[in-house]
Amino acid sequence: MRGVSRASFAAVRDRLPEVLAEFSRTRSTRSRSASSETAAGQPAASRPAPGPAGGLPATGPATGPAGGLASTVGDELFAVLRLLDREHALRRALADPSKPADEKGAIVVALLHGKVTPATEELVAATVRSHWAGPADMTDAVEQLAVEAYAVAAEEAGQLDDLEDELFRFGRVVGGEPELRAALSEPVLPDDRKRALLGALLDGKVTPVALRLITEMSLHPRGRSLVVSLEMCTRIVAERRQRLIAVVRTPTAITAEQRRRLADALAAIYGHEVYVNIVIDPTVMGGMTIQVGGELIDASVASRLAAVRRKLAG
Numbered sequence: 426m427r428g429v430s431r432a433s434f435a436a437v438r439d440r441l442p443e444v445l446a447e448f449s450r451t452r453s454t455r456s457r458s459a460s461s462e463t464a465a466g467q468p469a470a471s472r473p474a475p476g477p478a479g480g481l482p483a484t485g486p487a488t489g490p491a492g493g494l495a496s497t498v499g500d501e502l503f504a505v506l507r508l509l510d511r512e513h514a515l516r517r518a519l520a521d522p523s524k525p526a527d528e529k530g531a532i533v534v535a536l537l538h539g540k541v542t543p544a545t546e547e548l549v550a551a552t553v554r555s556h557w558a559g560p561a562d563m564t565d566a567v568e569q570l571a572v573e574a575y576a577v578a579a580e581e582a583g584q585l586d587d588l589e590d591e592l593f594r595f596g597r598v599v600g601g602e603p604e605l606r607a608a609l610s611e612p613v614l615p616d617d618r619k620r621a622l623l624g625a626l627l628d629g630k631v632t633p634v635a636l637r638l639i640t641e642m643s644l645h646p647r648g649r650s651l652v653v654s655l656e657m658c659t660r661i662v663a664e665r666r667q668r669l670i671a672v673v674r675t676p677t678a679i680t681a682e683q684r685r686r687l688a689d690a691l692a693a694i695y696g697h698e699v700y701v702n703i704v705i706d707p708t709v710m711g712g713m714t715i716q717v718g719g720e721l722i723d724a725s726v727a728s729r730l731a732a733v734r735r736k737l738a739g
Contacts, residue, residue, distance in 0.1 A: 430562035433555035437566060440551055441573055442670060442702045448544040449494050450704075494544060496578035496634065501545040502571035503641055505537070509564050510647065519553040520563040526554035568647070572638065572658050576665045579634045589662045591635040595627070596655035609643045610651055616644050669699045674706040674725075675713040691717065 509516045519529050530550040537546045548570060557563040579588040599606050609619055620640060627636050642654035649657075671691050673679075679687075684701050691699040695717065711726030 429556050430558045430566070433557060434562075434566045434569065437548070437552050437555060437570060438573055439700060441548065441570065441577065442700065444544050444547050445495055445498065445574075445577060446672075446702055446704060448542065448547075451543070493578055493581060494542065495574050495581060496637075497542055498545050498548065499571045499574035499578065499637075501541040502548065502567055502574060503645075505541070505545070505549055506564060506567045506571065507645065509567065510645075516560045516564060520557050520560035522556060529553040569657070569661060572661045573665065575634045575638055576662045579632060579662070580665065582632075582634075584632045584634065585662065585666050587632050588635050588638075589659060589666060591631040592638065592655055592659040592662060595631070595635070595639055596652055596659060599655065600652045606651060610646065619643055667697060669695055669697045669717055670702060671699050672702050672704060672716040673713055674704045674709050674716075676705070676707050676709045676711065678705060679703060691715070 509519070518524065519532065521529075530553060533550045533553050534546060537549060541549075549567065552563065552566055552570065555563075555566075557566070576585065576588065579585045599609065608614065608622060623636065623640050623643060627639065631639075638658050639655070642658065643651055646654060669691070671688075673687065684703065688699050688701045691701070699717070709725045709727065712724040712729075714725050714728070715722040
């Protein structure tokens with residue numbers, strides 16, 4: 426990617442954890458509401474489970490290979506990528522810098538609404554609203570965002586280190602085995618045969634996310650060798666592993682400058698780049714709470730009041 430595209434991708438990538446957190450909360454709230462209605466004897470409102478959008482090829486089970494929203498979003502982003510790679514006119518229209526960003530976002534909403542999860546719809550709309558050096562950079566961004574989503578799924582399962590290692594090791598195997606490389610790269614070999622081969626080699630021996638990504642890169646090379654595709658996936662996972670995620674709960678939104686200063690301060694503390702994921706939580710009475718891994722930094726008014734009460738009680 427060229428300069429403008431790298432900046433656009435970084436902005437969209439940084440939206441990923443926010444979008445996943447936002448729609449995970451929405452999904453959880455709806456689930457609790459449906460359970461309450463059912464318990465009260467009222468039929469819970471329902472809507473059809475998202476499936477492949479019209480013209481979108483299915484890429485995996487509806488809940489994703491590792492379960493959870495992140496892997497579902499990864500599946501759906503790969504499906505959107507297949508559509509954009511196939512529909513040249515649509516791809517050019519969505520990457521056209523002369524078209525208003527909102528107009529391109531509206532096209533995505535009309536195409537995907539009700540057919541993929543709201544999180545995927547939001548991420549694809551954000552992608553096409555961004556500035557790209559060309560259509561290929563836009564579709565590359567969708568692909569890399571899908572890999573990022575699967576990295577999040579692996580991270581949530583405590584398997585991010587395993588995923589990086591498995592992708593790296595399989596890339597080395599493919600690079601050193603010409604017959605295997607030829608079998609997985611042969612365009613006339615049916616996809617089900619490739620899936621069966623990969624299943625025989627890897628099923629039960631690697632994490633579900635690793636198998637999903639290896640299968641995706643084998644079936645849809647996008648003009649690259651399998652080794653190069655696996656190297657791309659490994660790089661993305663490695664970069665994510667080197668970034669720390671700070672979940673910041675605050676009662677009101679903070680400015681972009683405040684967010685930057687907070688990220689810089691946390692990076693200085695932890696010695697790593699820190700991505701700040703803001704969660705608006707009205708129950709935080711003031712200040713904020715910051716969760717980095719298993720460490721909670723509580724700077725909220727509520728925590729200080731509780732400390733005062735403990736001292737008074739003592």
